[in-house]
Amino acid sequence: DTGVSQDPRHKITKRGQNVTFRCDPISEHNRLYWYRQTLGQGPEFLTYFQNEAQLEKSRLLSDRFSAERPKGSFSTLEIQRTEQGDSAMYLCASSPTPGQGGYEQFFGPGTRLTVL
């Protein structure tokens, strides 16, 4: 069973550096979501893709953040000029097309980012 995978699992960086995370969704899922989870909180929506199209971005996603999903397969989330407030767990989730068996989201293990 190939679930959602994320890489790296942990990333420690210095303030001001750029970081990039990767998410590989379940292969037949055409929706892909990014969430951010800070300590003691539930995940918060950042952005989502339908195939290769990025359809919505949360206000949480400042202009230092950019996400891509080339060819509608894997996705990358890049954070430029990291700040200490970016320290969080970044979760990726995928789901099948809504209406085809519901739309439960399957989550990856997350990438924990620590900005020093």
Next chain:
Amino acid sequence: AQSVTQPDIHITVSEGASLELRCNYSYGATPYLFWYVQSPGQGLQLLLKYFSGDTLVQGIKGFEAEFKRSQSSFNLRKPSVHWSDAAEYFCAVGADTGRRALTFGSGTRLQVQP
């Protein structure tokens, strides 16, 4: 806007005791409701979901939840807790149209005493 409230930040139960975790939601139409569990440093695993139909839904690991529209609640229950159930539990609500992104509560941390 949709929102989820989990009133209990932390709950401790004895192994073998029953469990109920509370969840209240706010959503203008019929909600899609979910319970996820998260072990330390891990992603989220879906326990159960409610889309429509029977208001009592069964999930994995012996969990069940009941949707009560009149109370805007979707409480999670388990008749007998095992030590391995210790984790963080998140209730989430989603729309049935549009982006369908989930809105999560802040979670309830469950500790299980031997």
